[in-house]
Amino acid sequence: MAMCKDVVENIIGYIEAELDDKTLEELERHAGECPECQAFVRTYRRMLELCGKLRERTFVTPQIRRRLKDFLKSQTRSK
Amino acid sequence: MWETGFLRKIISTITGGKDSRESALSTSDEKLIETFINENNESAFEEIVSRYVDKIYGLALRITRNPNDAEEVLQDVFLTLAKKIDTFRGEAKFSSWLYRVTVNASYMHLRAERKHETDISLEDYVPYDENGTLMGRVASKDWSERPDKALFSKEAMEMIEKAVKELPESYRVVFHLRDIEGLSNEEVSEILGLSVAAVKSRLHRGRLFLRDKLSDYFYEWSR
Numbered sequence: 001m002a003m004c005k006d007v008v009e010n011i012i013g014y015i016e017a018e019l020d021d022k023t024l025e026e027l028e029r030h031a032g033e034c035p036e037c038q039a040f041v042r043t044y045r046r047m048l049e050l051c052g053k054l055r056e057r058t059f060v061t062p063q064i065r066r067r068l069k070d071f072l073k074s075q076t077r078s079k
Numbered sequence: 080m081w082e083t084g085f086l087r088k089i090i091s092t093i094t095g096g097k098d099s100r101e102s103a104l105s106t107s108d109e110k111l112i113e114t115f116i117n118e119n120n121e122s123a124f125e126e127i128v129s130r131y132v133d134k135i136y137g138l139a140l141r142i143t144r145n146p147n148d149a150e151e152v153l154q155d156v157f158l159t160l161a162k163k164i165d166t167f168r169g170e171a172k173f174s175s176w177l178y179r180v181t182v183n184a185s186y187m188h189l190r191a192e193r194k195h196e197t198d199i200s201l202e203d204y205v206p207y208d209e210n211g212t213l214m215g216r217v218a219s220k221d222w223s224e225r226p227d228k229a230l231f232s233k234e235a236m237e238m239i240e241k242a243v244k245e246l247p248e249s250y251r252v253v254f255h256l257r258d259i260e261g262l263s264n265e266e267v268s269e270i271l272g273l274s275v276a277a278v279k280s281r282l283h284r285g286r287l288f289l290r291d292k293l294s295d296y297f298y299e300w301s302r
C-alpha cells in the first residue's frame with residue numbers, strides 16, 4: 001500500500017510520466033484518497049512553472065554593461 | 080588571439096553594437112565559434128557575447144548571492160572568454176563549457192572572499208513524518224489555484240527568488256541550471272562534474288525544500 005512518502009519520493013518520475021504501470025497505479029490509488037498528496041502534486045507542478053518564469057528576468061543593467069566595457073578597456077591598455 | 084581590434088569589437092557589442100548580427104541569429108553556438116576561430120570572424124563572437132551576458136551574470140548571482148561578486152565574475156568570464164576561446168575545441172557543448180567557466184569563477188570568488196558557506200546537506204530532508212505521512216498542512220496551504228495574475232506578479236517572483244536564495248549552495252546551483260535555465264540532467268552533470276544520479280538527487284531534495292518554503296511564503300502573503 002502506497003503512502004504519501006511514496007508519492008513524494010517518486011514525484012519526478014510521476015510528473016515526467018516515467019513510472020511503470022504498477023507503481024503508477026499504486027500511487028494514484030493513494031493520491032486519489034489523499035488531499036495532502038493532491039495538493040502536494042499541484043503545488044509542485046505550479047512551482048516548476050513559476051521557476052521557469054525566472055529565466056526571463058534580466059539583472060544586467062546598463063551600468064553593469066558600462067563597467068564591463070570599462071574593465072575590458074583597461075585590460076587592453078595594460079597588455 | 081589577444082588583439083586590440085578584437086576586444087574593441089567585444090566592447091561595442093556590450094554597449095549594443097549590432098553590425099551584422101542578424102544573419103547569425105539562427106546559427107548554433109558551435110558553428111559561431113568555428114567561424115570565429117577559422118575565419119577570425121568577429122561578428123560571430125559578438126553574437127556569442129550577446130547570447131550569454133544575462134546567463135553568465137544570472138548564474139554568478141545565483142551562486143554568490145551578491146551583485147558585486149557577480150559583476151566581478153562576469154568580468155572575469157568575459158576576459159577568459161576573449162583570451163581562451165581558441166582553447167575551446169568542441170569536445171563539449173559550448174554553452175556547457177561557458178557555464179563551467181562561470182561556475183569555477185564564481186566558486187573561486189567565494190573562496191577568495193572567504194565566504195564559502197559550510198554547505199548544509201538536504202539529503203535527509205523529507206516533508207513527511209516517520210509514518211510516511213505528509214506534514215505541514217499541504218492541503219490547507221494549497222496555493223496552486225491562485226490566479227496567474229497573483230502568482231506571476233513581481234511580488235510573487237521576488238518571493239520565489241528569496242526562497243531559492245535559501246537553498247544551500249550545492250542545491251541552488253543545480254536548481255538554477257535545471258529548473259530556471261532549463262538544462263538537462265546530462266548537461267548539468269557535465270557542467271558541475273557530478274554524476275547524473277547526484278544531479279537528480281540534489282534536484283529532488285532541493286525542490287522539496289523549495290516547495291515547503293514557497294508554501295510558507297505564499298501562505299503568509301495571503302493572510
Ligand SMILES: [Zn+2]
Binds near residue numbers: 005007031034036
Ligand atoms: Zn498522501
